[in-house]
Amino acid sequence: MTLVARHARSSGAPGLAHVPSRSVPRRVVTGEHDVFLPPRxxxxxVRRTxxxxxxxxxxxxxxxxxxxxxRIADLVGHVVD
Structure with missing residues (x-):
């Protein structure tokens, strides 16, 4: 994946999505070293949408x-608690 990420080109723009309002908890998680969807x-x-x-x-x-x-299981568990 690192090799692909280093040599792939993307606009980096996340695009627009219509996200309906819901009364359920939401959590978005990414890896610290994710080269496709870097935290920065x-x-x-995520904040805006x-x-x-x-x-x-x-x-x-x-x-x-x-x-x-x-770690993902822990995070999901905290959302539904």
Whole structure:
């Protein structure tokens, strides 16, 4: 993934999405070293679109679910508690 990320070109623009209002907790998480959706670029879009703070998993990359499933399970558990 790192090799692809270093050699792929993208505008980096997250695009526009219509996100309906819901009364359920929302959480968006990315890896600290995610080269496709880096925290510095994703954070403003998450705040603007969903009105929540971006969670960053230390030491993880783009495949945060595969790299740190234990941490993701903890985060999901805290949302539904």
């Amino acid at each position: 670029r994703l954070r403003p879009a 969903l009105g929540v703070e971006l969670g960053v998993v230390a030491g993880a990359g783009h495949l945060v679910i595969e790299e740190r499933p234990d």
